[in-house]
Amino acid sequence: MKPPPFEYHAPRDVGEALRTLAEVGGKVLAGGQSLIPMLNMRLAAPAHLVDISRLRELQVMEATEDGVRVGAAVTHAQAERSEAHPLLSRALKLVAHPVIRNRGTVVGSLVHADPAAELPAVLAVLGGSVRVARWDGPVRDVGAEEFFVGPMESAVQPGELAVSAFFPALGPRTGAAFEEVARRHGDYALAGVCAVVTLGEDGHAEAATLACIGVGHVPVVVDVAGNPAEAARVVRERVEPEGDIHASADYRRHLVGVLAERALRNATREAGVRGA
Numbered sequence: 001m002k003p004p005p006f007e008y009h010a011p012r013d014v015g016e017a018l019r020t021l022a023e024v025g026g027k028v029l030a031g032g033q034s035l036i037p038m039l040n041m042r043l044a045a046p047a048h049l050v051d052i053s054r055l056r057e058l059q060v061m062e063a064t065e066d067g068v069r070v071g072a073a074v075t076h077a078q079a080e081r082s083e084a085h086p087l088l089s090r091a092l093k094l095v096a097h098p099v100i101r102n103r104g105t106v107v108g109s110l111v112h113a114d115p116a117a118e119l120p121a122v123l124a125v126l127g128g129s130v131r132v133a134r135w136d137g138p139v140r141d142v143g144a145e146e147f148f149v150g151p152m153e154s155a156v157q158p159g160e161l162a163v164s165a166f167f168p169a170l171g172p173r174t175g176a177a178f179e180e181v182a183r184r185h186g187d188y189a190l191a192g193v194c195a196v197v198t199l200g201e202d203g204h205a206e207a208a209t210l211a212c213i214g215v216g217h218v219p220v221v222v223d224v225a226g227n228p229a230e231a232a233r234v235v236r237e238r239v240e241p242e243g244d245i246h247a248s249a250d251y252r253r254h255l256v257g258v259l260a261e262r263a264l265r266n267a268t269r270e271a272g273v274r275g276a
């Protein structure tokens, strides 16, 4: 199918992009890897598209000891190659196929807020944030817990541009893992679990957080530090999976428990190595 007609805008800088969004409304076009299929399937019909993919100001990644800030025009492939954040790189390898990662953006994936997408879980488990700007208002940083509002719905409002995302660094004695099951490599996961574990001096888990995908309307974040041995049960109680042609709700619930145990084990092992 072909997309419905739209007017295409190619602003020369972020200011012009914000002004255009304020004037004409419409949708931001980043990598187009979700938006273009949605237009072609007539699931969206914006009258205007504002293309940010060539804006140099948004093509930057900044890594400090606190974490990594990823500009809105940075592609999955660029972020993956940079290896600036070990958990982000690991999750990116699970996102779709290389040809899609060459165009799709990290921030676009966050704004798109697909409940089965990997990157929202990474932002959620790390407690990261997204920086949002608009023409006629101040820039605001939205924490992950408020950013994911519902399935395919983020806190970015019409007329706004998400300019970057911040992924906090993994601290000392901290390990991370991402485990998922997909029908074929590159498909959206049936379910997945991202884990971050910090060990205390005595080797016990001081902090252990999981973020589950494909089993709720937004990434389901579960703190299991108090009872890591019960992680599978706790996670199964917290999630609200739905069944579809690929997997029943019961299967997804079972699967996410298995993945929680595996992710926790692997993150704990890595924390031990990083703490050595």
Ligand SMILES: Cc1cc2nc3c(=O)[nH]c(=O)nc-3n(C[C@H](O)[C@H](O)[C@H](O)COP(=O)(O)OP(=O)(O)OC[C@H]3O[C@@H](n4cnc5c(N)ncnc54)[C@H](O)[C@@H]3O)c2cc1C
Binding pocket: 027, 028, 029, 030, 031, 032, 033, 034, 035, 036, 037, 052, 072, 094, 095, 096, 097, 100, 103, 104, 105, 106, 107, 108, 109, 111, 112, 114, 116, 117, 118, 119, 156, 160, 161, 162, 163, 186, 187, 188, 189
């Ligand atoms: C075959 C296929 C398989 C895929 N598999 C996976 C997968 O396994 N895991 C996964 O996570 N994703 C998957 N995807 C989605 C893909 O990774 C997209 O790249 C990503 O979801 C969106 O990024 P984008 O830059 O292409 O955004 P676009 O498609 O350009 O935009 C997506 C939405 O976000 C909005 N938007 C984008 N950037 C901004 C911004 N900076 N500010 C405000 N709004 C913005 C757009 O207006 C639009 O509504 C798959 C896609 C395809 C086609």
